[in-house]
Amino acid sequence: MKVKNQKCIRRLSYKSLWATRKRNVIAIFAIALTTLLFTSLFTILMSLNESYETYNFRQVGGYSDGTFKELSEEQVEKIAAHPGIREAGERITCGFNTTGVFGKVPAEVSYMDKNCTKWSYATPTTGREPEKSNEIAMDTVALKLLGVTPELGAKVTIEYQAGDKTNGGFQETDTFILSGYWEYDDLMPVHYINVSKDYVKSLEEKWMASGEKAFRRDLNVMLPSKLNIEQQMQKIDTDLGYDWNTRDQENSARIGVNWGLTASQLNAGMDPELLAAIAAFLLLVIFTGYLIIYNIFQISVTGDIRFYGLLKTIGTTPRQLKRIIRQQAFLLCVGGIPVGLLLGYGIGAWLTPIVLKGTTVVGTHVTISSSPVIFAGSAIFAVITVFLSCTKPGKMAAKVSPVEATKYTECVSVKKKRRSSHGAKVYQMAFANLGRNKKKTVLVVISLALSVTLLNVLCSFVGGFDTEKYISQQTCADFIVSSTDYFRYNDADEYISEETIAEIQENTSETVSGSGYTTDMTTMVWMDTEQYKKMAVPYLGEEKLEEELEYYEKRGSEIKTPTILEGLDETLFEKVTVLDGELDPLFDENTHAIAIRVHTDDYGNVENVERYPKIGDTLTMVYQNMYWIDTRTGKPADPATTPEEYVEIREEEPREVDYTVCALVKVPYAMTFRYSGLGYDTILPAERMREDCGAELIRKFYLFDTPDMEAENAAERYLAELTAGDTSVLMYESKASIRSEFEQFQKMFFLLGGVLCAIIGLVGILNFFNAIMTGILARKREFAVLQSVGMTNRQLKQMLVQEGLFYTAGSVVVAFLLSLVCGPLSGDMMEKMFWFCTYHFTILPVIAMLPVFAVLGCLIPAVLYQAGSRQSIVERLREAE
Template sequence: MKISLTENDILRHLSFRKLKLNPLKNIILVISIFLTTVLFTSVFTIALSLNKSIEISALRQVGGEADISFKYLTYEAEKKIASNDNKNIKKVGKSIILGLANNSSLIERQCEMRYADDEYAKMSFDYPTKGQMPKEKREIATDTLVLDMLGIPHKLGEKVELEFVDINGNPHEDKFVLCGFWEADKIAPASQIWMSKEYLKGYWSSDNKELNGLRMLSIKTDNKYDSKKIAKEILEEERLQNIDFNTSGAYSEISSTEKINIMLALGGMFFFIILSGYLIISNIYQISIVKEINFYGSLKLIGATSRQIKKLLYVQTVPVAIVGVSLGLIMGYLIGYLLLPPILDSSLGRESLNMSMSPIIFIGSILCTIFTVWISSRKALKVASKVSPINASKYFDSNFVKHKNRKYINISRLSWINLFRHKKRVIMVICSLVMSTVLFESTYLIGNSFDLDKYIETKMVSDYSLSDYCVSSYTRKYEPNNTVTLDMLSQIKAINSNAQISNMYFDIDTVSFDDQDVYDKVIRKNKNSNKEYEEEVEKLISKKIMQAKVYGIDADIINKCAIFSGEFSPKEFEHENYVLAIGYDDDSDYEVIYEIGDKVKIKNSIYTVMGYVDIPDTVLGSIPEESAPLTQGFVMSTNSFMKLHGEPSIYQSFINVSDNKNRKIQKLLNEFQKDNANLDVKSKQTYAREFQMQIFSQTALGYMMSIIVGLIGIMNYINTAASSIISRRHEFVILHSIGMTKRQLKNMLLLENIYIVSLVSIFSIMLSSVLGRTFVKSIIETSWCSSYRFAVWPLFAVLLLYFGISIIMPLLLIKNQEGESIVFRMKQLTDSY
């Protein structure tokens, strides 16, 4: 029986035979492609997942995925907008506000009570995953956080007692039945308690006019960046005026400069990965082709064309690439999955994690790796496909370097000459190792530059701070309370009599301004104010009064803040009528209304502005502004504050203790928190842990890339050095035959490898020093909590590793040839040819 084989069958058979004959080359190539794919996949995974997490987090923070929110609508306006047939409208959701839940156990969370249809609830990310939306009059649905705070099991049909205040400020109390719930979203600004429409009708009146001003509409559009334009179009089409609406703050148009910066950063990163992959894959192919050049010459002799030889090499590459890319995709995605949570910890929080499974991650990584392999193998394939049978038979991997004749040449000189016999290979190895070393050093410099003291200075002015939860809440209005008591402070003193305790007080007052200069400055500061406040601002300006946030703080706390203008005298500040105006040292756009030396009338007392002070936001608290933007903050001594306001409740308490008492104090504060859920405790240790997570998030990707690129470089170096030693066996036999000893041969090879690492060291130190003091330093100086500190030990640690490999690797290869006679090795080489 005659069997006919096609050209493809023969090439495929020959390719797989060649693959089996050179397993070591295949393993190195698989690892190289694997590492390159890992880099691409992890970068794609982190970039796309981070983008998705930021977007979803922003949507959750603004309260939903609606692009347009119409507020305080009448029944007629709601009906018109909801029925509008604008082509850009995708979804419409309706809601009617009832009020806020006011149970004592819900004090830490803003809980809005309202009716909503299914679309509105879904767009708010507050749709029941168990049960359903309320239909019967006394049914409610809410999230698990509200249920936990109320102490109610996560079971449908549970009875729920709610105290609430309606939008007119009237208190109410009623009993409900739980008909649905969902997992709480802690980063959302508020929790929702959905009511039935029947309950709202029964609560007020069946007449829709009673519900005017409480209706809201959420709209999802097909163009999230043009939502403002779409909202105006809808109002114009329906001929509606004076309708208040908001567009989603989750989407903001990126400026052209930011787009260019992002594209440059990503482009630079991908170029770096392609270059690192190219350096090793290209070297592997070149070494492989040189070793097998006689084989390709023989194929040409029997009639193989250049196209067939190229195809033969491509067929050999395909299975190797499939294995490397497949494993790289899995490992790269896993690395991205592991690195993303700590990266998010310092910014959005781990609960914001949204891993992307976009096909772009895998398709992009595959295409980038294929491109890298293609450009890396082009030159080697060209050499193999164009070699002639005659040239192949004469070809040896021995490019001798021309040098001046010398009467005597020593081993070190010979090693240096040998080093440049294959300039391109050596340059590729050096570049590969230098890249990973410089990247590692730069990443370390950035990580080491973070200054814990600077970071904590902007967060804390003491070891511990105690306050009510609402002080740091952006949603709950501050009201004087007794959360922090003198009894608590006395217990702290009992544990540590040397503890320094300073109290802070707060109130919102009004300031009169009669001075024309102050009046002009108020006008100038608020001339471009938000229209939402325009009328209120005009009224206040006409009355020549403004809101003042007044803080009473001890001088020892103020001394730890930045007084960026004026001279601060603690003695005068404590005992005379002086105030400090609150400003921002690093914000040139913020204008303090009062000049130093100006007189300020707060209530009925006159104070003099001593200077400007920049106080950390964590100290001031997150008090919502009552009549923004016409507001000025002032700091006065606690004595002056008490004269003005009597005996106020403690707003915040700052505690400094000796190190050996820290554990006892922390234990006591934990007990206080167990007894009082409204007590908020902050400490330097908390921010120190946050700081460590921030360092990790900033450097994790850099360290990962430098380690992988380092592995690629080391593999490249080992492969090149090992191939050089193996391919020069013919040369070593000749040198032995003319009198070179084994010791001299060993020294020559050791020096060749040490020279390579020495060159790597020189270039690494030069580049790291230049980049460290220019480019890296400029990056570090943009961070407010960083201090540039140049360090060389990471550089020397990596270079020491390279020197170790340069000594051990050649010794192991030489050892394999020891014990064989010159005649035996000559016979082996003759047989191979």
């Protein structure tokens, strides 16, 4: 039978809550603390994520979700109007400059609409975007490189190559009026030079009049969701009948996902270990909050058990008792959660810059997230935690009978013992008190132990960051020097000259040194068709691969496919790792041997070894010289300046050389061309390569090692000075810069993990504080009775202090045991998730926390007892009654 008693139940909840308001202050404090834990952690994590994303976006050159590439004007309109697009921004690229003052950071001349300008960090902070055909906007550093003072109305003359970067173009020089400018960001990959749409249209007409296609149009887009961006863009293409896998076709609409988005990275790299780590972290946070709140509610219900028994005697049902406790929990949430949200966000916002200070991930661009997800998520987590925490105490109150409730006391069941004539010992009483409520004791011990265990795991994790392993993966030499073209993967006639190398050698101390070489000839290899398919299918797909094979020259079961051939100075072969075979035949004048470079994952494991030829197999390499002539004169032509209709490609007679595969080798990435093709990547000694191809080699880079740290520091200073300045075409990589970057990365993890440990440690300490405090409040009558029969204040305080020491001693023991179990498990997971991590077991953090816990175990009970013992024994006995 239903009875309308909701109002009565609410009144009972409120009145009983008000009657125990002093104790409920502790509960509100606990809820606020739990909410603070969630909010501060979410604020730090989301701020870290946003700062990391912003850092990536600045490197990418924009923060749109993705880009539809190389579109026609009609495609731009159709895609922008698709319901799956939230916002769109158009960009028309009409030229570029990668030489001279723009040798280090290239410049791109283009029209951008307002959305694209905003998303590309190219909105003028002074002035406005170009509107007239003679107006221009650019960053301050680009203006400085051109010798122009940033002033609105200043004349700016730019020289650039108009047209498509991949197909050449024609030189263009124009003078504009500066309509706007903004500060340059050092992380940006290009200097954006923005012109008006009218200017681009007029230039495009000139470009198309020479027989070329329209300028490249890209459409940057924002989508409804940051998840599964690639699938969303593919669906848009499919809906409109476009193909994202082809190029230069009428229905081609290639797509690109912004790799700076964390969601896209997680979507691409989500694995079971990462999912398990995220789930474990969330469970740890929820459990930490659960520990503190459950303990409070259990003690509150225990204290009110007689009240609930009396309610049962007048007809209150178990369901109504549970509702009373839930309503009390809700009222406590109303008081605690808002405070926790405000304090947590403030602490998170304060800690984020400290955690990220000095790291290369954000530099000076620290972003404090104000996402509603922080507050909504924290509040939901807190409410869930509170209601989970009050479920079991609610059941306990609902099950107890009225008779049991009136006689209820927090007691311990003990075995019968022999009587002692020496009386009870204080430490025995303290130890026995821990058994009065074993669940509470276990919860307090675990909450304290968790923070120490987490600290131990964190120290093992950060201490396992292997700097040398990371450096060896990123580079293979103390210094690698070349031009900006090499580091940007651009083709060039010369990368680094003999004169520059001689100058470097004269000013540095070197041990091992050498160069890598390429040739301006086309290098091809006859390759088994089935073998090529094995290598190409993962990248091209079955359908596109079959189309591509139609264009290859065939010979029986083989096809002639492009290959990457790298020549190395003999000294550099000591940096090459032989996985199978041997390198000696490469240097034998009587043999023609070649080594195959294999691809490995981050852990050094060979990927798909079946793709590669076996030792002793024969490879036929084809060297072919191709050149352009001007059909009007019959002389060599420059395709960038000669009209396309007069350019003709000529081929010299190819030279074929048969090689025997002598080794499968691993070549450090930093010592390669830093890109790869679908065919084999092959290695030869530089002298043999020069003889076989019959042409001069092009030196791509120069690398060297130094004998000691002093020489390394001196070389670092010299190369920094040599490559300084915006007009220098030289760049370099060094172990020192990689080491510094890795140390900052390590520091960020340690600070972030340290903050997490500190917050969870604080929760553990406050849980301990609450357990002792609520225990003292709940046992006031008991303490008064003990004192009335002769127990002194000193003995009572000593008993509480020893209880505290037992708590903390138990926590250290549990932390030690948890570390023994969790250490190897987390270490194995860390090594799988982070290839540069080498796990080392340690117990030092647990040992280091011993004195801290000893102080806490003595100080907190003593202070709390002192604060609560101001009333007389008679007053406490009367109050308890």
